[in-house]
Each structure stands twice: as structure tokens, then as C-alpha cells.
Amino acid sequence: SGKAKREFPNLTRGKDPLELWNKTGELGDGAFGKVYKAENRETGVLAALKRVPIQDETELEDFMVEIDILTECKHRNIVDLYQAFFHDSALWIFIEFCAGGAVDDIIIELDHGLSEPQIRCITHQMLQALECLHTSGCIHRDLKAGNILLCPDGSIRLADFGVSARPNKGQQQKKRDTFIGTPYWMAPEVVVCETNKDAPYDQKADIWSVGITLIELADMNPPYHEMSPMRVLLKITRSDPPTVELPHKWSKEFNSFLRKCLTKNPETRSSATELLQHPFVASVSHHKPLRALYQEVKSEVVEL
Numbered sequence: 001s002g003k004a005k006r007e008f009p010n011l012t013r014g015k016d017p018l019e020l021w022n023k024t025g026e027l028g029d030g031a032f033g034k035v036y037k038a039e040n041r042e043t044g045v046l047a048a049l050k051r052v053p054i055q056d057e058t059e060l061e062d063f064m065v066e067i068d069i070l071t072e073c074k075h076r077n078i079v080d081l082y083q084a085f086f087h088d089s090a091l092w093i094f095i096e097f098c099a100g101g102a103v104d105d106i107i108i109e110l111d112h113g114l115s116e117p118q119i120r121c122i123t124h125q126m127l128q129a130l131e132c133l134h135t136s137g138c139i140h141r142d143l144k145a146g147n148i149l150l151c152p153d154g155s156i157r158l159a160d161f162g163v164s165a166r167p168n169k170g171q172q173q174k175k176r177d178t179f180i181g182t183p184y185w186m187a188p189e190v191v192v193c194e195t196n197k198d199a200p201y202d203q204k205a206d207i208w209s210v211g212i213t214l215i216e217l218a219d220m221n222p223p224y225h226e227m228s229p230m231r232v233l234l235k236i237t238r239s240d241p242p243t244v245e246l247p248h249k250w251s252k253e254f255n256s257f258l259r260k261c262l263t264k265n266p267e268t269r270s271s272a273t274e275l276l277q278h279p280f281v282a283s284v285s286h287h288k289p290l291r292a293l294y295q296e297v298k299s300e301v302v303e304l
């Protein structure tokens with residue numbers, strides 16, 4: 001095309017990814033193209049591979065937002081980008097493979113919610129990942145158990161299988177009609193923004209979604225899961241902040257932490273940095289409860 005090719009430092013062009021990586025299986029059919037499991041021919045390292053068909057350079061720029069975020073936000077609790085290629089009119093993204101899969105699938109597989117020690121562990125790592133994203137000026141916008149991956153050592157990685165966007169730092173305005181995020185986890189001010197598209201919202205919206213995700217981990221579903229998505233939007237804006245189904249079943253610290261996340265006013269809602277000082281997560285020091293969770297999932301599969 002006549003348009004000058006934009007330089008993308010984190011993108012390898014003119015190399016066939018399958019010379020370096022061997023596709024070993026399928027992981028699912030993502031919102032944007034297929035997702036495969038892959039193994040590095042030289043090192044044996046395992047990766048998850050997403051192949052996104054690209055029509056032209058402008059579409060490539062849209063999808064490079066994701067590569068930029070993953071390059072800028074290198075953190076032990078955010079999925080690790082190994083390599084990105086532009087080859088055969090497609091963007092090939094190779095991510096560190098997390099063998100435990102997504103936490104919402106684990107809850108379905110085990111058919112029970114997580115224990116409080118397991119939830120404390122996940123929350124501590126989620127807040128660290130969010131603190132890193134927010135410091136880099138990014139907003140996730142679609143936090144939920146389905147976007148949290150579990151690794152065998154009990155660590156978790158924040159992922160985004162939808163399309164997370166960056167705040168418009170002079171970049172193209174988020175497409176006005178796209179509906180970002182699944183409604184159940186949406187903070188009140190985001191619902192207002194999506195419906196009247198004016199109220200600005202920022203990183204505090206992710207903190208609300210942390211609270212909803214903790215309820216999802218404890219009760220196996222987010223609040224109002226039995227309602228239709230449209231009715232949920234009204235419910236979220238009109239109701240008092242939700243709690244877990246049986247608050248007395250959980251510690252004072254857990255309920256207090258939830259109240260800090262599920263504060264309707266984003267101004268007074270705590271930030272990720274503030275919440276890392278909260279007693280619910282301040283004393284977390286190891287991943288043991290999540291290593292046990294990984295073993296449980298893996299043993300479950302063997303039994304079947």
C-alpha cells in the first residue's frame with residue numbers, strides 16, 4: 001500500500017512463525033480468530049498462539065494496541081508475551097502457556113467455589129497486576145475469573161481474551177458503539193458511561209470488577225447472574241453494592257475488603273495500591289493454596 005509501513009519494534013516480519021514454533025493442538029475459538037497450543041522447536045517451551053487475520057495496515061495498528069500493552073506491562077502476574085509475527089496476512093501472538101487454564105473453567109470443573117485462602121492469594125496477585133497496568137496508564141475494563149489464568153506453581157496471570165483498549169492518549173477514540181466488558185462485572189459509572197456515553201470513567205472501574213470477581217470466586221457466579229444483561233445494567237446503577245450470598249460464612253477482612261471495592265462512588269473507591277495494604281491481602285506470602293487448587297484440577301481430570 002502507498003501508506004508508509006509504520007515501524008513496529010515488537011513485531012517480527014518476513015519470518016514464518018512455524019519455522020520457530022510447532023502447533024501442537026487447539027485451545028479454543030477466541031473472539032478474534034483461533035487459539036492454538038504451540039511448542040518452541042528449539043527450547044520445548046510451551047505457548048498459547050492466537051492467529052488474527054489482518055486485512056490492511058490500519059487493522060494491524062488496531063491490533064498492535066494489544067502488543068504494545070503486553071510489551072509495556074511486563075509483570076509476573078500479567079500474561080507474558082513471547083513473540084509477535086506478521087506473516088501471511090495475519091498477526092501471530094505467542095503467549096507463555098498457563099497449564100491450569102482460566103479460573104472460571106476451574107470453578108465449573110470442580111463444581112464448587114474457592115476457599116478464602118485461595119481467594120486471598122488470587123486477590124493479592126490480581127491487585128499487583130492491576131497496579132502495574134494502572135501505573136502504565138492502562139485500564140483492563142473486563143476483569144473477571146474468565147480472564148485469570150492459573151499456573152502450576154500457584155501463580156496467576158491476568159489476561160484479556162476480549163479486546164481491552166487503552167485510554168485515548170491522543171489515540172483514536174474508543175469506537176463509540178462498541179460495548180466494552182461483560183455487564184455483570186461492570187461498575188456503576190461504566191454502566192452510566194455506556195448508556196449515556198458522557199460520564200468519564202477511569203481505572204477505579206477495574207477495582208469494582210475486582211470486587212465482583214471475588215464474589216464470583218466465592219459463590220461460583222457474579223451477583224444478578226440469573227438476570228438478563230439489560231436488566232443487570234439497571235440493577236447495578238440502582239441497587240446498593242452487592243455482597244456474597246452468605247456474608248457470615250466469610251471473615252470480617254473479606255467482607256471489609258469487598259465493601260472497599262464495591263463503593264459506588266469511584267472517587268472514594270480504593271485504588272489497587274491502597275487495597276494492597278488491606279488486612280485481607282497484606283499478609284499473603286505464598287501461593288500454597290493455589291498450588292493445591294492446581295493439583296485438585298489436574299487430579300480431577302485424571303479421574304474422569
Ligand SMILES: COc1ccc(Nc2ncnc(-c3cccnc3Nc3cc(NC(=O)c4cccc(C(F)(F)F)c4)ccc3C)n2)cc1
Nearest residue numbers: 035048049050066079093095096097098099101158159160
Ligand atoms: C481449555 O484449557 C486451557 C488450558 C490452558 C490454557 N492456558 C493458556 N495460557 C495462556 N494463554 C491462553 C489463551 C487462551 C485462549 C486465548 N488466548 C490465550 N492467551 C492469549 C492472550 C493474549 N492477550 C491477552 O491476554 C491480553 C491482551 C491485552 C491486555 C492484557 C492485559 F490486560 F492482561 F495485560 C492481556 C493474546 C494472545 C493469546 C494466545 N491459555 C487455556 C485453556
